[in-house]
Amino acid sequence: MSGDAGSCDSKDAAGISERRCGVGETVEQSGTVGGQSVSVGARIGRRGFLGRAVAGGASLLALGALGDRLAATVGANPAAAATDGTPSTVHQWAMVIDLRNCNGCKLCTQACQKAHFLHADQTWIDVFQMETSAGDTYFMPRPCMMCEDPPCVPVCPVSANIRTAEGLTLVDQSRCVGTRICMNSCPYQARYFNWSDPEPAPRQPFPQEPSWPVPQVKGTVGKCISCAAMLPSGQLPECVANCPMGVLYLGDLAFDVAVNGIGNVVKLSSFLAENDAVKFKESYGTNPRVFYIPGHGQDIDSD
Amino acid sequence: MTDAESSTGDEGVLSAEVDSRRQLWTTAMKPVVETPRWWWPAVLGLGAVVVLGLVAWAVQLADGLGAAGYNDGAFWSVYEADLVTFIGVSYGGAVVSAILRLTKARWRAPLTRIAEATALVTLPIGMLFIIPHLGSPTRVWELVWPPYWNLSSPILWDFFAVSTYLLATVVFFYLPLVPDLPVGAALLEHQHDRRAAFTRGLYRLLGSRWSGKAPQRRLLEGAIGLLAIMVIPLAVSVHSVLSFAFASSSRAGYSETIFPVYFVVAALYSGVALVIVTAAAARRLFGLKAYIHTKHFVRLGFILVAFGAAYLYLTFTEYLVDGYSNTSDLAAWVHQVLVGRYWIPFWFYFVAGGVLPLALMAWRRTRSVTGVVAGSSLVLVAMWVKRLVIVVPPATEPLVQRTLGPAGLSGGAWGTYHFTWVPIAITLAATAAIPLLLLVVFRFVPILPIDEMEQLVLEAEDVTTAARRAVPGLEPSNRPGAAGEPLFLPSTSTATASPPSGFLPAAPPPGAEGPPIGPLFNQMTVADPSDLDPNGPSRGTR
Numbered sequence: 048m049s050g051d052a053g054s055c056d057s058k059d060a061a062g063i064s065e066r067r068c069g070v071g072e073t074v075e076q077s078g079t080v081g082g083q084s085v086s087v088g089a090r091i092g093r094r095g096f097l098g099r100a101v102a103g104g105a106s107l108l109a110l111g112a113l114g115d116r117l118a119a120t121v122g123a124n125p126a127a128a129a130t131d132g133t134p135s136t137v138h139q140w141a142m143v144i145d146l147r148n149c150n151g152c153k154l155c156t157q158a159c160q161k162a163h164f165l166h167a168d169q170t171w172i173d174v175f176q177m178e179t180s181a182g183d184t185y186f187m188p189r190p191c192m193m194c195e196d197p198p199c200v201p202v203c204p205v206s207a208n209i210r211t212a213e214g215l216t217l218v219d220q221s222r223c224v225g226t227r228i229c230m231n232s233c234p235y236q237a238r239y240f241n242w243s244d245p246e247p248a249p250r251q252p253f254p255q256e257p258s259w260p261v262p263q264v265k266g267t268v269g270k271c272i273s274c275a276a277m278l279p280s281g282q283l284p285e286c287v288a289n290c291p292m293g294v295l296y297l298g299d300l301a302f303d304v305a306v307n308g309i310g311n312v313v314k315l316s317s318f319l320a321e322n323d324a325v326k327f328k329e330s331y332g333t334n335p336r337v338f339y340i341p342g343h344g345q346d347i348d349s350d
Numbered sequence: 351m352t353d354a355e356s357s358t359g360d361e362g363v364l365s366a367e368v369d370s371r372r373q374l375w376t377t378a379m380k381p382v383v384e385t386p387r388w389w390w391p392a393v394l395g396l397g398a399v400v401v402l403g404l405v406a407w408a409v410q411l412a413d414g415l416g417a418a419g420y421n422d423g424a425f426w427s428v429y430e431a432d433l434v435t436f437i438g439v440s441y442g443g444a445v446v447s448a449i450l451r452l453t454k455a456r457w458r459a460p461l462t463r464i465a466e467a468t469a470l471v472t473l474p475i476g477m478l479f480i481i482p483h484l485g486s487p488t489r490v491w492e493l494v495w496p497p498y499w500n501l502s503s504p505i506l507w508d509f510f511a512v513s514t515y516l517l518a519t520v521v522f523f524y525l526p527l528v529p530d531l532p533v534g535a536a537l538l539e540h541q542h543d544r545r546a547a548f549t550r551g552l553y554r555l556l557g558s559r560w561s562g563k564a565p566q567r568r569l570l571e572g573a574i575g576l577l578a579i580m581v582i583p584l585a586v587s588v589h590s591v592l593s594f595a596f597a598s599s600s601r602a603g604y605s606e607t608i609f610p611v612y613f614v615v616a617a618l619y620s621g622v623a624l625v626i627v628t629a630a631a632a633r634r635l636f637g638l639k640a641y642i643h644t645k646h647f648v649r650l651g652f653i654l655v656a657f658g659a660a661y662l663y664l665t666f667t668e669y670l671v672d673g674y675s676n677t678s679d680l681a682a683w684v685h686q687v688l689v690g691r692y693w694i695p696f697w698f699y700f701v702a703g704g705v706l707p708l709a710l711m712a713w714r715r716t717r718s719v720t721g722v723v724a725g726s727s728l729v730l731v732a733m734w735v736k737r738l739v740i741v742v743p744p745a746t747e748p749l750v751q752r753t754l755g756p757a758g759l760s761g762g763a764w765g766t767y768h769f770t771w772v773p774i775a776i777t778l779a780a781t782a783a784i785p786l787l788l789l790v791v792f793r794f795v796p797i798l799p800i801d802e803m804e805q806l807v808l809e810a811e812d813v814t815t816a817a818r819r820a821v822p823g824l825e826p827s828n829r830p831g832a833a834g835e836p837l838f839l840p841s842t843s844t845a846t847a848s849p850p851s852g853f854l855p856a857a858p859p860p861g862a863e864g865p866p867i868g869p870l871f872n873q874m875t876v877a878d879p880s881d882l883d884p885n886g887p888s889r890g891t892r
């Protein structure tokens with residue numbers, strides 16, 4: 048998509064070229080992801096861009112005061128909060144997905160659907176069968192990337208998408224009116240709509256709220272919540288806990304630690320650095336908090 | 351439309367059939383006064399289709415959007431295409447009325463009311479598509495609830511843009527109507543049924559302060575001129591912001607810099623097409639042949655194909671550039687549209703909405719009312735299909751599995767939208783609502799802009815006289831049919847007329863503004879009220 052890494056094209060059998068870059072060429076090296084500041088260099092996020100565009104356009108029209116107000120309003124959204132000045136005592140949730148071990152059993156998907164009473168096609172964590180340019184296949188689980196600059200948040204007309212101080216993007220289903228524009232803007236296809244009545248759910252330990260949207264609400268958008276309501280009590284997300292291969296890790300960027308469902312505890316920053324972790328579709332400027340560890344010679348679309 | 355273009359056609363407006371001012375009044379008011387035999391069957395038939403759409407919507411409300419064929423692999427589809435299409439066709443009003451007004455194309459006069467009414471009717475229908483589009487339509491009001499506003503959302507700005515445009519459209523419909531209201535009320539004076547009384551009351555209410563005196567007229571002209579200027583950027587903003595709702599994504603086929611222009615041109619294209627079809631239907635049904643001529647259609651047809659060619663060009667550049675870029679997602683999308691699973695609708699647009707209308711206008715034999723109307727009808731259908739081609743493929747794109755494997759260019763699992771009867775019924779209902787509402791509107795307003803048509807005659811005379819005085823070298827006689835000649839009134843009846851103040855029979859005759867025409871008016875209407883009486887001996891329409 049973006050114009051970087053120009054020299055890493057290859058041709059496939061059909062003669063159609065696609066940009067396929069070696070993992071190390073374009074992606075941010077994993078050493079930079081530990082600690083609190085995950086992004087490297089100054090990024091102008093979508094929000095910042097809009098703010099600047101509005102302010103710039105308005106001042107061009109000699110409406111400086113209005114522009115400032117607009118820019119201030121545009122900037123004053125929870126999404127802007129996370130990267131700058133978050134206190135270190137707050138968890139900064141992340142996830143590591145070790146693709147080397149995934150066997151495509153989809154137990155994570157099933158556990159998630161069971162816990163959240165989802166329809167069979169609401170695969171909040173989906174396991175995609177991917178293909179390398181060499182023709183090999185591998186499996187790639189995809190939950191919500193919990194983007195640091197989530198494109199799904201600013202587009203919602205009724206502010207139903209929220210980004211918490213702990214770095215989770217959540218949907219307020221009591222606010223969502225179902226325009227589905229967030230499904231359009233998410234580059235990871237991580238959002239699922241409730242096209243019909245949700246699966247009936249028994250009484251839940253938590254009230255229906257953004258951090259535990261169970262049961263789902265007809266006519267609203269749902270997606271992986273990183274099991275937000277379970278995290279404070281030290282429980283692992285359902286998918287992490289139920290992965291028999293230990294593929295999925297829950298991580299915390301603030302405390303630099305990650306743990307998977309079979310009891311491995313790793314130091315997050317060095318684990319990512321040592322294994323050349325990548326983020327999915329980095330060039331989209333979403334800055335995901337899900338890190339993939341490749342290992343099959345695959346080319347994750349990290350550019 | 352160049353000046354020469356617009357002036358050469360004025361003889362087209364001149365017609366032997368139109369021999370009096372009274373004929374203009376009676377023709378314009380005829381749909382208000384008389385109920386044609388087909389009116390009720392037409393209204394009931396169209397109403398039935400609307401009711402069917404409401405039933406479909408009730409089903410969708412109960413079962414969820416899944417009943418309309420939506421799924422996570424196709425999250426946007428027919429309602430979004432409908433939203434764009436129906437708001438788009440309202441642009442015809444803005445173009446024909448505002449642009450032709452601003453370019454002083456005098457031939458527009460008999461068409462403006464029809465064009466403005468079309469915009470007035472289609473815009474709310476288009477806006478209503480937000481309701482079936484929403485997942486939770488019962489909370490549609492939250493979209494307009496300030497505490498929830500998210501100023502960075504394109505949908506919110508859609509709302510701002512469309513509602514401003516709606517306001518402008520309503521005012522733009524009303525202002526040119528004001529001078530007609532006293533005339534209409536006077537013409538309804540001798541009607542005694544309840545509807546005529548109601549309409550008369552309405553006219554009196556909405557046009558009560560209109561005296562037709564010069565200061566009022568200057569004010570009105572200024573306001574209409576200002577609004578005509580404002581309506582154009584407003585219309586442009588509506589479809590631009592609408593396109594941002596699609597473009598604010600990273601999907602191939604949505605995230606396009608061409609989108610705002612693409613959407614605006616498409617809207618103008620289909621809008622002009624709708625004005626043509628509406629004008630043809632109105633001309634036929636309400637006997638406007640004396641005022642709306644082949645030339646009107648041919649000229650509108652030229653405007654149509656100008657937009658059509660521009661749209662074809664934009665489509666070409668879009669697919670060429672994206673296809674050439676050959677990045678996996680763009681290539682897969684272009685492939686799917688041109689030769690993949692969406693090839694039928696795309697090439698249908700290309701033939702029916704791109705090439706055929708151009709061909710119909712290019713060939714002299716088909717450059718007729720039938721040809722232009724046929725082309726426009728094709729455009730209306732093809733542009734709806736084209737909107738589906740714009741909306742659906744990117745919404746069904748696989749974003750995670752994007753590799754070019756043995757599965758071919760389709761790469762990964764594309765989603766599929768399956769039409770069900772629900773969106774078809776709702777779309778048909780909205781389509782039927784356009785003629786239905788137009789029939790209702792023309793039950794209550796004069797179908798021709800009486801005052802505008804009269805003013806243009808007078809203005810033309812004034813301009814010529816003034817120009818002759820101001821520029822000694824100017825020879826109006828060099829331009830056949832130019833300003834000096836009346837538009838549709840024989841010079842005998844208007845030679846003495848000046849700005850007609852006081853249309854109302856009761857209004858005082860104007861003083862310094864020239865020879866009064868009020869008495870003439872009184873004489874004409876009061877003398878033979880049976881002319882307008884549906885039960886009168888001279889007409890047997892009942």
Ligand code: SF4
Pocket residue numbers: 190191192193194197198199200216232233234235236237238270333
């Ligand atoms: S992955 Fe999609 S849904 Fe999740 S935060 Fe990012 S943009 Fe939003």
Ligand code: SF4
Pocket residue numbers: 158159160171172190191270271272273274284285286287
């Ligand atoms: S973190 Fe929770 S909600 Fe997200 S995919 Fe895993 S189980 Fe589902």
